[in-house]
Amino acid sequence: MSSLHTFWRELNHLGNVISLLHWDLEVMMPKDGHAERAEQIAQLTALHHKRFTGEEFLALLDAASEKAEASEGEGRKQTLRELQVIRKERERAVCLPVDFVEKFSKAKNIAHGVWMEARKKQDFAEFSPRLSEIVEMSIEMAELYGYDRNRYDALLEGYETELNVETLDPMFQSLKNSLVPLINETKEFPNPFAKKVSTSKQKAFNHRLLPALGLHPESTRLDESTHPFSTTMGRKDMRITTRYDESDPLSSIFGVLHEAGHSLYEKGLGMVEEYPTALTSAISFGIHESQSRLWENQIGRSRAFWSHYYPQLLKDFELYHYDLPFDDLYAFVNSSSPSKIRVDADQITYNLHIILRYEIEKELISEGLPVAELSERWNAGMKELFDLEIENDAEGVLQDIHWSSGAFGYFPTYTLGNIYSAQIFHTFIEEHDSFWQEVEKEGDFSRLRNWLHEKVHKPGKLYNPEELIEKVTGERPNSEHLVKYLKTKSREFF
Amino acid sequence: MSSLHTFWRELNHLGNVISLLHWDLEVMMPKDGHAERAEQIAQLTALHHKRFTGEEFLALLDAASEKAEASEGEGRKQTLRELQVIRKERERAVCLPVDFVEKFSKAKNIAHGVWMEARKKQDFAEFSPRLSEIVEMSIEMAELYGYDRNRYDALLEGYETELNVETLDPMFQSLKNSLVPLINETKEFPNPFAKKVSTSKQKAFNHRLLPALGLHPESTRLDESTHPFSTTMGRKDMRITTRYDESDPLSSIFGVLHEAGHSLYEKGLGMVEEYPTALTSAISFGIHESQSRLWENQIGRSRAFWSHYYPQLLKDFELYHYDLPFDDLYAFVNSSSPSKIRVDADQITYNLHIILRYEIEKELISEGLPVAELSERWNAGMKELFDLEIENDAEGVLQDIHWSSGAFGYFPTYTLGNIYSAQIFHTFIEEHDSFWQEVEKEGDFSRLRNWLHEKVHKPGKLYNPEELIEKVTGERPNSEHLVKYLKTKSREFF
Numbered sequence: 001m002s003s004l005h006t007f008w009r010e011l012n013h014l015g016n017v018i019s020l021l022h023w024d025l026e027v028m029m030p031k032d033g034h035a036e037r038a039e040q041i042a043q044l045t046a047l048h049h050k051r052f053t054g055e056e057f058l059a060l061l062d063a064a065s066e067k068a069e070a071s072e073g074e075g076r077k078q079t080l081r082e083l084q085v086i087r088k089e090r091e092r093a094v095c096l097p098v099d100f101v102e103k104f105s106k107a108k109n110i111a112h113g114v115w116m117e118a119r120k121k122q123d124f125a126e127f128s129p130r131l132s133e134i135v136e137m138s139i140e141m142a143e144l145y146g147y148d149r150n151r152y153d154a155l156l157e158g159y160e161t162e163l164n165v166e167t168l169d170p171m172f173q174s175l176k177n178s179l180v181p182l183i184n185e186t187k188e189f190p191n192p193f194a195k196k197v198s199t200s201k202q203k204a205f206n207h208r209l210l211p212a213l214g215l216h217p218e219s220t221r222l223d224e225s226t227h228p229f230s231t232t233m234g235r236k237d238m239r240i241t242t243r244y245d246e247s248d249p250l251s252s253i254f255g256v257l258h259e260a261g262h263s264l265y266e267k268g269l270g271m272v273e274e275y276p277t278a279l280t281s282a283i284s285f286g287i288h289e290s291q292s293r294l295w296e297n298q299i300g301r302s303r304a305f306w307s308h309y310y311p312q313l314l315k316d317f318e319l320y321h322y323d324l325p326f327d328d329l330y331a332f333v334n335s336s337s338p339s340k341i342r343v344d345a346d347q348i349t350y351n352l353h354i355i356l357r358y359e360i361e362k363e364l365i366s367e368g369l370p371v372a373e374l375s376e377r378w379n380a381g382m383k384e385l386f387d388l389e390i391e392n393d394a395e396g397v398l399q400d401i402h403w404s405s406g407a408f409g410y411f412p413t414y415t416l417g418n419i420y421s422a423q424i425f426h427t428f429i430e431e432h433d434s435f436w437q438e439v440e441k442e443g444d445f446s447r448l449r450n451w452l453h454e455k456v457h458k459p460g461k462l463y464n465p466e467e468l469i470e471k472v473t474g475e476r477p478n479s480e481h482l483v484k485y486l487k488t489k490s491r492e493f494f
Numbered sequence: 495m496s497s498l499h500t501f502w503r504e505l506n507h508l509g510n511v512i513s514l515l516h517w518d519l520e521v522m523m524p525k526d527g528h529a530e531r532a533e534q535i536a537q538l539t540a541l542h543h544k545r546f547t548g549e550e551f552l553a554l555l556d557a558a559s560e561k562a563e564a565s566e567g568e569g570r571k572q573t574l575r576e577l578q579v580i581r582k583e584r585e586r587a588v589c590l591p592v593d594f595v596e597k598f599s600k601a602k603n604i605a606h607g608v609w610m611e612a613r614k615k616q617d618f619a620e621f622s623p624r625l626s627e628i629v630e631m632s633i634e635m636a637e638l639y640g641y642d643r644n645r646y647d648a649l650l651e652g653y654e655t656e657l658n659v660e661t662l663d664p665m666f667q668s669l670k671n672s673l674v675p676l677i678n679e680t681k682e683f684p685n686p687f688a689k690k691v692s693t694s695k696q697k698a699f700n701h702r703l704l705p706a707l708g709l710h711p712e713s714t715r716l717d718e719s720t721h722p723f724s725t726t727m728g729r730k731d732m733r734i735t736t737r738y739d740e741s742d743p744l745s746s747i748f749g750v751l752h753e754a755g756h757s758l759y760e761k762g763l764g765m766v767e768e769y770p771t772a773l774t775s776a777i778s779f780g781i782h783e784s785q786s787r788l789w790e791n792q793i794g795r796s797r798a799f800w801s802h803y804y805p806q807l808l809k810d811f812e813l814y815h816y817d818l819p820f821d822d823l824y825a826f827v828n829s830s831s832p833s834k835i836r837v838d839a840d841q842i843t844y845n846l847h848i849i850l851r852y853e854i855e856k857e858l859i860s861e862g863l864p865v866a867e868l869s870e871r872w873n874a875g876m877k878e879l880f881d882l883e884i885e886n887d888a889e890g891v892l893q894d895i896h897w898s899s900g901a902f903g904y905f906p907t908y909t910l911g912n913i914y915s916a917q918i919f920h921t922f923i924e925e926h927d928s929f930w931q932e933v934e935k936e937g938d939f940s941r942l943r944n945w946l947h948e949k950v951h952k953p954g955k956l957y958n959p960e961e962l963i964e965k966v967t968g969e970r971p972n973s974e975h976l977v978k979y980l981k982t983k984s985r986e987f988f
Contacts, residue, residue, distance in 0.1 A: 013534045017511060020518060028522065032713040033731030040507045040728075219526040234534075237527030 004060045005277065007051075008086075012276040014048045019231045023239055027223045042105075049101070053094045061086060078279070078462065085461050086278045092157070095144045104137050108406045115404035122392035124375040127404070132371040134406045135364050142365060151366045155409035159285040160416060162464040165362065168412060171419070172355050175479035182348050182483075183386065185490040186336040192328035197249035197317050205316040206242065206256045209309075213260045213295065214449045215240075220263065228255035230262040230292075235275055238263040249317065250333060254296055261295035262288060264449065268457025279460040285410065287465050289417025290424060291456065297347055297418070298425040299448075301333050301489070304440040334489060338386035340395045347418075348486050349386065354415040356381045357400075361408050420469055422482035424456065427473040498554045499771065501545075502580075506770040508542045513725045517733055521717045536599075543595070547588045555580060572773070572956065579955050580772045586651070589638045598631050602900045609898035618869045618887035621898070626865040628900050629858050636859060645860045649903035653779040654910060656958040659856065662906060665913070666849050669973035676842050676977075677880065679984040680830040686822035691743035691811050699810040700736065700750045703803075707754045707789065708943045709734075714757065722749035724756035724786075729769055732757040743811065744827060748790055755789035756782060758943065762951025773954040779904065781959050783911025784918060785950065791841055791912070792919040793942075795827050795983070798934040828983060832880035834889045841912075842980050843880065848909040850875045851894075855902050914963055916976035918950065921967040 021041050029037060051057060061083065068079045111130040118127035142154035153164040210222055215238065225241040232238055240263050242255030265288055270280030282288045299305050310326050313319075336346035342353040360377060363369035369377065378397040379390040390396035402410055428451055429435060438444040455472045462468075469477045515535050523531060545551060555577065562573045605624040612621035636648035647658040704716055709732065719735040726732055734757050736749030759782055764774030776782045793799050804820050807813075830840035836847040854871060857863035863871065872891040873884040884890035896904055922945055923929060932938040949966045956962075963971045 009533075010537055013530075013537050016530070017515065017534055017538065020514065021511065024514060024518065028715065029727075030711060030713045030715055030731055033728050036507075036510070036728035036731065039503075040511055043504055043507050044511065217524060219524045221522065221524055233523075234527045234530035237524050237530065239524075 004064045007057055007060055008278060009276055011048065011051060014044060014051070016233050018044050018048065020233050023231050023233070026225045026229070027239075027241060049093065049098075052090060057090070061090070081462060082278050089278075092145060095146070096141065097144075100137075100140070100144065104141065104406065107133050107137055108404070111404045111406075112401075115398065115401070119394050119398040122394040122398070124393035124397055127398065128371055128374070131374070131403060134403065135371055135408075138406055138408050139365060150362070152362050152409070155365060156412065157409075159409050159413050160465060161284055162466065163284075163286070163416075165366075167466070168358070171477065171479055172358060172412070172415070175351060175415070175419070175483065176355050178479070178483040179348060179352055179486070180385070182486060182490060183338060183352075185487075185494065186338065186346065186348055187490070187493050188337040189328070189331040189335040189493075191248060192324055192332050193247070193249060194323065196246040197319075198246060199244040199252075201317050202244055202246075202249050202252045205313060206252060208312065208316070209253065209256060210260060212443050213257075213264070213445060215260055215263055215267075219267075222256065228259050230259040230266070232263070232266045235267075238267055254300055254333075257300040258292040258296040261292035264295075264452070265291040265457050268453040270458060270460040279462055281461060283459075283461045283463070283468065284465045285413035286416030286420060287456070287468065289413055290420035291417075291452065293417045294421040294425055294452075298421060298485070299439075299445070301347070302436070302439070303330060304436040306330050306333065307440045308443045331493060334493060336490065338388060340382065340388055340390060341399055348490065351415045351418055351482075352385050354411050356385060357411040358415075361411065365408055416465075416477075419477060419479050419482050420465075422485045423469060423473050423475065423477065424452075426481040426485070428452075498558045501551055501554055502772060503770055505542065505546060508538060508545070510727050510731075512538050512542065514727050517725050517727070520719045520723070521733075521735060540592075543587065543592075546584060551584070555584070575956060576772050583772075586639060589640070590635065591638075594631075594634070594638065598635065598900065601627050601631060602898070605898045605900075606895075609892065609895070613888050613892040616886040616888040616892070618891055621892065622865050622868070625868070625897060628897065629865055629902075632900055632902050633859060644856075646856050646903070649859060650906065651903075653903050653907050654959060655778055656960065657778075657780070657910075659860075661960075662852070665971065665973055666852060666906070666909070669845060669909070669913070669977065670849050672973070672977040673842060673846055673980070674879070676980060676984060677832060677846075679981075679988065680832065680840065680842055681984070681987050682831040683822070683825040683829040683987075685742060686818055686826050687741070687743060688817065690740040691813075692740060693738040693746075695811050696738055696743050696746045699807060700746060702806065702810070703747065703750060704754060706937055707751075707758070707939060709754055709757055709761075713761075716750065722753050724753040724760070726757070726760045729761075732761055748794055748827075751794040752786040752790040755786035758789075758946070759785040759951050762947040764952060764954040773956055775955060777953075777955045777957070777962065778959045779907035780910030780914060781950070781962065783907055784914030785946065787911045788915040788919055788946075792915060792979070793933075793939070795841070796930070796933070797824060798930040800824050800827065801934045802937045825987060828987060830984065832882060834876065834882055834884060835893055842984065845909045845912055845976075846879050848905050850879060851905040852909075855905065859902055910959075910971075913971060913973050913976050914959075916979045917963060917967050917969065917971065918946075920975040920979070922946075 018041060021037060021044065025034070025037050025041075064079075065083050065087075068076060068083055071079070107130075111127075111134050114130045115127050118124065138155060139151065142151045145154040145157070147154040148164075150165040156163055156165070156168075206222060210220060211217070219236040219238060221239040223239065223241045224244060226243065228240070228242045230238070230240040240256065240259035242252045242259065244252045265282065269275075269282065270277065274280065306326070306329060310329065313329075314321065314324065317324075334347075336348050338349050339345050342350065342357075345353050356378075360369070360374070360381070363377070364371065364374075375393055375397050382388050382390050382396065402408075428448060432447055432451070435447055438447060456468070459468060459471075463471060466477055469475075512535060515531060515538065519528070519531050519535075558573075559577050559581075562570065562577060565573070601624075605621075605628050608624045609621050612618065632649060633645065636645045639648040639651070641648040641651075642658075644659040650657055650659070650662075700716060704714060705711070713730040713732060715733040717733065717735045718738060720737065722734070722736045724732065724734040734750065734753035736746045736753065738746045759776065763769075763776065764771065768774065800820070800823060804823065807823075808815065808818065811818075828841075830842050832843050833839050836844065836851075839847050850872075854863070854868070854875070857871070858865070858868075869887055869891050876882050876884050876890065896902075922942060926941055926945070929941055932941060950962070953962060953965075957965060960971055963969075
């Protein structure tokens with residue numbers, strides 16, 4: 001495998017360099033650098049694609065496969081899995097002709113600009129023709145990839161490998177059935193911060209929190225960007241960002257918790273000694289998201305977490321108990337109520353936002369829903385789910401960036417992340433009954449971190465998401481633990 | 495030329511990406527990212543070399559040359575120059591076998607580590623065997639490149655194209671003859687800052703200064719690093735760094751002035767419409783350095799500059815006139831006295847430090863001086879020039895990084911920069927007698943900036959350094975203007 005691994009290592013470096021180009025663009029680059037940076041990214045991305053899909057790599061792959069098939073011993077199974085993963089990803093990448101990739105990329109660029117304008121003008125009609133193009137090309141792409149049953153499966157595969165509509169439909173239906181009645185139990189609590197909290201005070205807290213979560217400055221950066229994200233420039237170079245709102249100082253902390261979860265996953269992928277191989281990368285968007293959601297929700301909205309950090313928060317924010325009573329703080333981080341905007345949604349209603357998008361995506365890709373009817377379809381869905389009237393498309397069908405970027409199949413992974421995180425955490429907490437005490441008393445998350453590392457991070461791409469969840473939790477993925485968790489949460493405040 | 499230009503554009507992007515990898519390493523990267531970053535840089539550097547020296551590029555070059563030779567019209571001359579520049583650089587790059595480049599790179603890496611240790615221990619003997627290897631390999635490299643008269647010329651070419659010992663020897667000899675007597679006129683003035691000035695106050699001043707110099711935040715970053723440097727990630731993405739010393743707050747300002755000069759040069763190279771071509775890059779290290787030295791010295795040590803900025807400095811540093819009398823400030827920025835360390839040297843003695851290094855480099859590369867005798871040779875030189883006794887090698891022969899990095903031929907460009915800058919500025923000021931008034935009254939440097947842009951920056955690689963200086967100043971490069979400038983300066987304080 002040695003020459004294959006050398007080749008892979010170079011592909012991996014190239015990928016990390018592309019990550020740096022993106023990170024720098026979002027976080028550091030002077031704004032006039034934009035046009036040239038776009039060309040740099042396009043060039044290296046094309047180079048990566050060419051190397052990955054080229055004959056040289058195929059020859060190395062074939063040689064390694066032949067050798068592995070003939071081999072015996074304990075490493076054989078893992079090697080075969082690694083080769084299978086590479087081959088599958090490579091074959092998928094080969095499906096798209098370079099012409100198509102370029103054409104699609106241009107269409108997405110244009111659609112993105114039109115979407116931004118249309119959203120500003122609150123006018124879906126302006127975006128509609130462009131989105132039609134994107135949907136048509138997404139359908140063309142799905143046909144190029146090929147699929148067994150549902151055309152949408154071909155797109156889903158790009159985000160959540162080996163998952164399909166046949167599995168997702170009942171899982172999401174069951175979740176929907178449980179969540180809709182829960183809407184009546186949502187309860188909204190007011191922002192308990194009477195005064196603004198400066199960015200620098202929030203930063204002080206966040207830079208204290210990050211090492212406690214297991215991310216140290218020797219190998220992690222925390223910066224600021226318009227939308228929080230996490231990225232990886234190397235095995236020991238993880239970077240996360242958050243955004244600061246002085247009127248809602250907790251939002252930066254939740255940004256850190258969420259992105260730290262992503263980074264801990266990336267940091268823990270595979271065994272260090274064998275890094276980087278095809279197995280030492282994320283298996284799916286859903287599993288990735290499960291790690292961010294777990295730290296954001298199961299930990300970040302827990303009583304133990306805030307009991308521990310409450311004194312520190314008061315200190316860093318220069319507040320007194322009477323400025324910010326604990327109960328008000330804890331209620332606020334668990335506040336819930338139906339809303340029009342997905343990114344502002346609480347833990348309960350969030351998943352219903354996603355399920356609506358999932359249903360619409362299937363209809364667009366597989367069932368012939370015309371884009372022209374999308375706005376009505378959306379608004380009817382919101383009425384049905386939340387009894388909310390959408391007044392204009394900006395707070396409706398135009399709110400998310402995903403469709404203008406042709407990212408059909410992405411949305412479901414957000415709720416999969418929630419489902420997986422609840423299921424994984426349930427298993428963990430069953431086995432570790434002193435955990436909440438350790439958090440509350442010591443702010444010590446090491447038990448959870450180590451367990452996640454062993455169970456979820458280390459396997460990398462060794463198992464498919466479904467297999468992984470079953471290995472970790474003993475059950476196939478199901479939404480019961482999420483529902484139970486959400487019910488418990490909402491009843492805590494009644 | 496179109497396909498050649500596309501290829502060149504890609505090479506240029508690759509070069510800019512490598513610059514970003516370096517910048518990020520120095521300024522942003524978490525320290526544990528080091529090992530992997532080194533591999534990323536090595537990989538992209540090798541890729542750049544392969545593309546630049548490959549057959550595909552040669553074919554494009556040959557086709558373009560044929561077409562250009564057959565063409566007529568006004569662009570012909572410039573196109574032929576462009577092709578000549580590319581061909582010459584490519585042929586030079588082809589001279590070194592990949593094996594040699596790798597072997598040399600490893601030796602330099604090792605030598606660099608040993609040098610750092612030896613400097614710490616103040617023990618040249620420890621470094622000597624490693625440096626011998628570097629010298630031997632530098633000699634081998636010079637032989638691979640080839641040369642007409644002096645072997646050292648082959649190395650000089652890497653930093654200052656078309657310049658050789660035959661031209662440099664009399665220029666430096668004449669400068670030395672003039673400077674040695676000037677040492678008696680050096681005068682040291684004390685640091686006028688009684689109290690420390692915080693980094694944030696210095697930053698406030700520097701971030702105000704940068705746009706006044708013509709570098710705006712839309713296309714420029716200013717950061718902090720161990721050693722100040724400037725770099726370019728794109729036509730509209732220039733980045734400079736400086737270092738902050740609270741006891742010597744002017745040092746960060748001089749860092750900014752110096753690096754801003756480099757960035758203004760890079761920003762102004764060639765016509766925007768034709769960027770990037772082989773002509774829109776720096777012609778030489780000496781010309782590059784002339785632009786940084788001009789802003790650092792001719793501007794940054796002028797009475798007009800400090801007359802204008804004195805009130806602003808007091809304000810930003812929160813000082814009163816009596817804390818920092820103007821005359822003390824102005825004297826301090828022009829203080830001079832012989833010293834052992836090059837980077838701390840004043841404008842007069844600095845060039846003698848360089849000339850000593852130049853003489854030693856020639857002896858090592860062309861005249862068989864054994865590395866084992868280097869320490870004595872150095873100390874004798876310092877005694878002769880400045881009557882200074884070198885107590886240990888750390889303040890002597892071990893002080894600079896350059897030789898451990900195999901950068902023989904680099905040092906002379908520092909003094910060439912000083913020579914060029916004085917000569918260029920002399921021409922400018924002869925033609926613009928209201929300039930100092932504009933600086934003192936308005937802090938307006940636009941006349942100088944525009945003139946440098948037209949005369950020095952825009953030509954890019956159209957002319958060799960010597961030709962460029964002659965075009966701009968009407969004289970061949972000579973040290974007379976530098977000597978005149980230094981004499982005037984030193985007499986201002988007697």
